[in-house]
Amino acid sequence: MEYETVIGLEIHAQLLTQSKVFCGCSTKFGATPNSNTCPICLGMPGVLPVLNKKVVEYAMKMSLATHCRINRECSFARKNYFYPDLPKGYQISQYANPLAEHGYVEIEIDGGKKTIGITRIHMEEDAGKLLHDDHNSSSYVDMNRTGVPLIEIVSEPDIRGAEEAAAYLKGLHEILVYLEICDGNMEEGSFRCDANISIRPKGNTDFGTRTELKNMNSFRNVQRALEYEIKRQQYILEGGGEVLQETRLWDDGQGVTHSMRSKEEAHDYRYFPDPDLVPVVISDDWIEEVGKGLPELPMEKRERFVRDYQIPAYDAGVLTSSRALADYYEEVARLSGKPKIAANWVMGDVLKLLNEEKRDIKMCPILPASLTEMIHLIEAGTISGKMAKEVIEEMYRTGKHPKEIIEEKGMVQITDEGELTEIITRVIEANPIQVAQYRGGKEKVFGFFVGQVMKATQGKANPRLINDLLKRRLSEE
């Protein structure tokens, strides 16, 4: 039987605020355990929460970027359960009245586009971290992460496969990072994903029994876990069995999902409105103000690059993979007036140099103006493309202007026909056998001559000029 996969994703993104959502503790990752804590985030008796306004604004940005309807009034609720990393015994979240609902994002899949619905986006607080020691009968609790602001983005069950899930995840990740509201670091847990997945015979409209997958801390693992789970569920159904509704943990090492049996108790979170927090009322003016601050989103940017700069979709994809890179490229394209050539240099040499040192484009020593200058020098024939490769490395290393480098190294291209003709004559005279071969029809030998001329000029000759002059000389007689 042929099956169809149905997936919905729940994504938790930590927001890049300075302070926590309900207290003034720092949100910095990696501090000494329990040092970014205060009576409020430790849930000490008598403390009260006050909402960080920036959390609302960041969450609104994401809501607008994903075409959600922002509710004019939303409120916080308590989700009650016991766990050592949850100091108050409840998590402050949103339940009946979330910040935003009914949105969507478009994803690119198989060269086409697909729309994935977003059910809701809400604000909540993160829990702390449990650390385990295999040699000991204790677990340890670090509350630094407690109260770090999160948004939860819940998708509709519109996703039809592991690949689509990965594309959706990448799409949301890219938007969050573009908006500069989340650093998107999956390993450090600032961007996390849980999945609800079921399968059903193709053509059916009822949903199959779903499992919830957790513990997938990379894009690759999300895809692998989903692929594994699809196969597992198929195997069960084909064997006449039934899929159990349960939570399963992805085991990266073994490449399988395991049932989380210890937590198999009915969840009864006893949500109720948090009496310590007041409703958030959002005016049209506030939405408009936040909307004005939204940057161009990656997909729009890609389409504009293809349209305005006439570059291939693939190149546009690479160049918009971060906002800073896109800005960099656009500046070079604009200054040079040569968007295609600019794209080649940025995607080729600039990214290669940055990647070698894992350096961010924001820290690139080659300024857009310098790169532009170099492109102009090539266009003017002052240096050859081959020389440029050497120049750009030097620019990267020293941050110097290309003209400076060329002067220092005496790298100016030989464009004087007389000088070149003399060199060509010498090369031809020194290689009579090859000349005979060429003239006998073996045209491949041409490259040999070009090489010899280049060698004699230490690479400084203009390649087009060499070609022209060589052809003319070899076809004489």
Next chain:
Amino acid sequence: MKIDKEEVEYVAHLARLEFNEEEKERFTSQLDNILMYMDKLNQVDTSGVEPMSHAIALVNAFRDDRVGESLSHGLSLANAPEARGDCFSVPKVIE
């Protein structure tokens, strides 16, 4: 009967409480009495009434995104029944 012993046991588990048999019996009957009394509320017509979860209607109480003072590390753990190194210590959590 509004509540039976089984439900009392379920609720006790949710609340992370445990009772001996005698306490269970007593709680069941006391809670049952109280819940019977609550039945009064069904006499009230509340159609079209918005639930009230705050005594005074306020909206939009915010703080600015500024980092304030955290507790010194020692004070965070000072009251811990058990701590080890920089962390609170609890019986092993099995996931």
Next chain:
Amino acid sequence: MELNQLTIHELQEKIRTGETTSVEILQSVFNRIDAVEGVVHAYIALMRDSALEEAKRADLNIRGGKIRALTGVPLALKDIFCTRGFRTTCGSRILSNYVPPYDATVVEKLRESGAVFVGKTNMDEFAMGSSTETSFFGITRNPWDPERIPGGSSGGSAAAVAADECIASLGSDTGGSIRQPAALCGVVGMKPTYGRVSRFGLVAFASSLDQIGPFTRDVEDCAIMMNVIAGYDPKESTSVPIEVPDYREYLSGGIEGWTVGIPKEYFIEGIDPEVLAAVQNTIKVIEGSGGRCIEISLPHTEYCLAVYYIVAPAEASSNLARYDGVKYGFRSGAGNVQDLLTMYKKTRSEGFGAEVKRRIMLGTYVLSSGYYDAYYKKASKVRALIKRDFDEAFKLCDVILTPTSPTPAFKIGEKTDDPLQMYLSDIFTISANLAGIPGISVPCGFTRSGLPIGVQFLSGPFEEGKLFQIAAACERNAKIERRRPNL
């Protein structure tokens, strides 16, 4: 009269004129404590050392001419207010070793106004009770009759003022926990409007109902205390940013031309005849002072108790989830319990007393899957109707008058086996918490056997001024003799 028997304003006069010192006043308070605390047991813990230092500092300030609202006045704090570096137990075993690293906002404010803290007073565990019999640290006795309860939950704070073991004190009121013990101990007690006094640092019982207020010997002292503790606090989201007037200015106003509403639903069967007589006497005093008393109706009164005993336990079940033996407080068999679930259950079952567990159970039940709509949501809707009743009533009258409690102080142990009977002693005070409005209880007489009786005034939100005005007028005109308990 001894110094420890005076009011704040009387002491301030003596301090200003140099007739006495803060250290002397404190000494007389501690002498009294040493004499009667063995019987009354108003305190969980005394702050002898720090109090003496604070009194000495106050005297330095007085000599330097820096006299603030409460400079040198010995006060007591219910053990529900967090005090930096001083154990705060909430009357519970589960917090029996908890030392807060911060001061509650009200404690900060009192400190800044020069107050001297005598100690932390006894209370029903987590403020759940009406008799101060559920404290892990033992019961408190009524100074007027040690066989009887002082009321609760702030019984220790009320008894300490009544027994002259401090000059004034602070309590908290979730369903009557200031007003009821004030009435039963013969002192003045006010629950302000919700949002008027910051709850930051008040260990939460039911967050949407809790308010902080003073116990004092007279109405003027109550106004002095309120002037200090009221006001907006950015640390609390439900704190209301409205300016606080000088409440002392209302004291001499009189009530000529006022309309006082008498809700017929509050004059029920089961109300003690002596209580009724004392309240009726107050009505006469009001009419004699130029006020007009009219009958009004608060039609949803009979549902207040049911609503309260859903909403308060629901919030409490969540507020008390943090007591899990992980971060602070008591942990059962620390180190020996091998699994987490057992640690949770043993810690909470051994750490909480029976009444707290009963309310946690009730609250957990009414929020649990399948019952939320029938109980919590229904109660929240009826609560809106209760508030609407008051909105309507205050269109007809300036303030409302009711008995504070249906009976005078009852015997120790009399109601401990019947929770519902115990809950009924809050029947007149609960509605103000549900509606968020302020209320004050003032002494209005004594029973033949010498137990104090209180009358309650209620007003619209943020109209505490009106309450001071009518309470002061009654105090002046009723001419109730100033008795002291015979301890």
